[in-house]
Amino acid sequence: MGDAARRLSALAERALGAPLPVRIRAWDGSECGPPGTPLLVVRRRRALRRLLWKPGELGLARAWVAGDLDVEGDLYEALELLAGHLWERGEDTGRPAGGALLAALRDPTLRATGTALLRLARPWPPPPPPREEARPAGGPLHTVRRDKQAISHHYDVGNAFYEHVLGPSMVYSCAYWAPDSTLERAQEAKLDLVCRKLALTPGQRLLDVGCGWGSMPLHAAREHGVSVVGVTLSEEQAVYARKRVAEAGLTDRVEIRVQDYREVHDGPFDAVSSIGMAEHVGSARYAEYARELHALLRPGGRLLNHQIARRPLKDEAHYRVDPFIDRYVFPDGELAPVGRTVTQLEEAGFEVRDVESLREHYALTLRRWVANLEAHWDEAVRLTSAGRARVWRLYMAACALSFERNRIGVNQVLAVRTPPSGASGLPLRTRDWR
Structure with missing residues (x-):
C-alpha cells in the first residue's frame, strides 16, 4: 500500500x-x-x-x-x-x-x-469536463432563447428521473410541513396555501408561471374550480403535464403551454402564481418580470411569488453565482435578497401585502428528496447518468444544510395590483388563509 x-x-x-x-x-x-x-x-x-x-x-x-x-x-x-x-x-x-x-x-x-x-x-491538463456540464449559448443573459436552453439543461433529463426524486406529487419547490406530514401531503398543503393566499374562487383565471409538471394547475382547477394557463419552457414537462391534465379530465379548464412568460398576451388574469421560477429570471430582467406580471393581472388581482433568497451582502457588487450551481444545476440562475425582490415588485406597481419565510420547510423537503434519490440510486443512474445523479445528490444535500444554517431562505410574497380606489380585496386579518 x-x-x-x-x-x-x-x-x-x-x-x-x-x-x-x-x-x-x-x-x-x-x-x-x-x-x-x-x-x-x-x-x-x-x-x-x-x-x-x-x-x-x-x-x-x-x-x-x-x-x-x-x-x-x-x-x-x-x-x-x-x-x-x-x-x-x-x-x-x-x-x-x-x-x-x-x-x-x-x-x-x-x-x-x-x-x-x-x-x-502529475499536472498535465486534466480530461475534458464531465458531459453533464452546461454550456449555454453565448450572447446576453436571459433572452428567451438562452433561458429555454438553461431550463432544458435542468429539467429535460427525463421525467422518470424526477418521479423517483420528487415522488408522486411531482412538485419541485419546498413543501409546507406539519409534524406528521408525508412529502406528498406537505406538497399538497403548499399548493393549497398558495391557492388560499390567492383567494381563488370558481370561474376565475389563474396564470401559473413555470408550471413544471402541472401540479399547481391541476390542484387549482380540481380543488378551487378555476381555469388555468400553465407555462413552462421545458418540452418534457409540458408533455407530462398535459398527460396528467387529460387523465384528470380537466382539459376544458387547464391549458399547458411551452411559452415564456414574456410571450403571454391573453390577460388579464385574476391571479398569478410563480412558484420556484423567479430564480431563473436574473437580476438584469427582474424589473421586466415584475412589470410583465403586473400587466397580466386585472386590477385587484393577486400575485403569489415563491422564491429562494440569499443573504444580503455589504457590497452587492461582490455577488457571484456559485460555479457548481451555474455549470451543473441552474445555468444562469441568480438569487437575490428578499428585500430587493419586494422593492422591485413595488417599483413595478404592486402593493406587497404579505411576506412569509418557509426556510425550514425547504430543508425538510430537500432531505426527503435526497432520501428518495438514494433509495432509487441504481434506477436514477440508469435513467440519466452516474454524473447527473451525483450532481443532484450533492446539490440537494448542500442546499438542505444551507437552508438549515440560514445561508439561504425561501419566501412567499403576496402582492396585489391594487386599483386606484385602494380596495385591495384582502381581509383585515391577512392571514385568515391559515
Whole structure:
C-alpha cells in the first residue's frame, strides 16, 4: 500500500494550519486522518489535476461529478466539516471562490513548495469536463432563447428521473410541513396555501408561471374550480403535464403551454402564481418580470411569488453565482435578497401585502428528496447518468444544510395590483388563509 493519503493530509494541514477534519482514502488504497469521521475518497489521481487546473469550486465540482472524488459515510456530516475549507460562502463578500484549502491552491508560494502534490497530481491538463456540464449559448443573459436552453439543461433529463426524486406529487419547490406530514401531503398543503393566499374562487383565471409538471394547475382547477394557463419552457414537462391534465379530465379548464412568460398576451388574469421560477429570471430582467406580471393581472388581482433568497451582502457588487450551481444545476440562475425582490415588485406597481419565510420547510423537503434519490440510486443512474445523479445528490444535500444554517431562505410574497380606489380585496386579518 502506498502513502498518497498521508501526503495529501500533510499538504492539507499545511494549507489549513490545522488537520483536515475528515479521513482521506487515496487511489492507492492508503488512508489517513481522524478515525470515526466521514471518508473523503480520492478515487483517481486526476482529481488533483482537476483541482490544480481549475482551483476553486469548478475543479472540485468536476472531480465530484466525474466520480474522481466521493464521500463514504454521512454526506451531510462531511459537507458540514468541509464547508469552510472547500467552499466557504463568505457572507460579507458573497464570493463563492472557495475556502482556505482551495485558496491555497492559488497561492504561488504554497504551490512552489507543494512539490509532493505536484508529483502526486502529475499536472498535465486534466480530461475534458464531465458531459453533464452546461454550456449555454453565448450572447446576453436571459433572452428567451438562452433561458429555454438553461431550463432544458435542468429539467429535460427525463421525467422518470424526477418521479423517483420528487415522488408522486411531482412538485419541485419546498413543501409546507406539519409534524406528521408525508412529502406528498406537505406538497399538497403548499399548493393549497398558495391557492388560499390567492383567494381563488370558481370561474376565475389563474396564470401559473413555470408550471413544471402541472401540479399547481391541476390542484387549482380540481380543488378551487378555476381555469388555468400553465407555462413552462421545458418540452418534457409540458408533455407530462398535459398527460396528467387529460387523465384528470380537466382539459376544458387547464391549458399547458411551452411559452415564456414574456410571450403571454391573453390577460388579464385574476391571479398569478410563480412558484420556484423567479430564480431563473436574473437580476438584469427582474424589473421586466415584475412589470410583465403586473400587466397580466386585472386590477385587484393577486400575485403569489415563491422564491429562494440569499443573504444580503455589504457590497452587492461582490455577488457571484456559485460555479457548481451555474455549470451543473441552474445555468444562469441568480438569487437575490428578499428585500430587493419586494422593492422591485413595488417599483413595478404592486402593493406587497404579505411576506412569509418557509426556510425550514425547504430543508425538510430537500432531505426527503435526497432520501428518495438514494433509495432509487441504481434506477436514477440508469435513467440519466452516474454524473447527473451525483450532481443532484450533492446539490440537494448542500442546499438542505444551507437552508438549515440560514445561508439561504425561501419566501412567499403576496402582492396585489391594487386599483386606484385602494380596495385591495384582502381581509383585515391577512392571514385568515391559515
